[in-house]
Amino acid sequence: MTGNEESYQRGLKIRREVLGGAHVDRSLAAASEFARPLQEYVTATAWGQIWSRPGLDRRTRSLLTLAMLTALNRNHELAVHVRGAVTNGCTVDEIQEALLQTAVYCGAPAALESFRVAERVLNELAAESTDNGTENGAGSRDA
Template identity: 70%
Template sequence: MSPQSRDNGTDERFERGLAVRKEVVGEAHVERSMAQVSDFSRPVQEWVTRACWGDVWDRPGLDRRTRSLLNLVMLTALGRSHELAVHVRGAVTNGATTEEIREALLQATVYCGAPAGLEAFRVAEKVLVEDGAVS
């Protein structure tokens, strides 16, 4: 999926966002996600790729490790387990240690509540075990 901009036939923000997205969550995940895009959902996938990945994730103010840890906390607060699993892998890719992931989730648990925190720990541990980061 490579959308065309109205200006010059290319969409540099989309391409930059796609590259960052692949670096953070993995090329295989992104390719699967993009292959499943319907005509109905294409606009939101394009927007997320441009705005989240091309504009915000590519900014210099925070490193990717920090952005990843922030995402884990926010996704815990929102109860978004699927996205949390994706971003646990991204956090590891971005250099976060299992200890930092655990501490970020513990911090989230204090402020978001035990049910949200327990679910986040279950999701994160499953991903980390699957990927061989913890036993």
């Protein structure tokens, strides 16, 4: 196995753990021949080389990612990573605080949109946990 293949496999594992296997499988399956190299790059580099580093825990990485996606106005990715943040153990309060912090540094319009996206996703997660009869943490305000 080459270094790049090792990074890809490590990244695929982490990506599935954070974002969910169904989401990752859909993303990879939907990738055209043209887009496939980008999916492979993101999996190997972002997930296999950066998310796997020991310097920050996944909760911290999730909160940083939410702030950066807000700054970049990448709302589709923000929604995906709100789910990932909950999976990584972030509470609703922590997500709210991270996004509130973005209002100061990214501007109110960016934060307002991120709050809308995050609230929609958190409500979806709460409904899913109610439908499944499980508690996945999305409804909890604080850990």
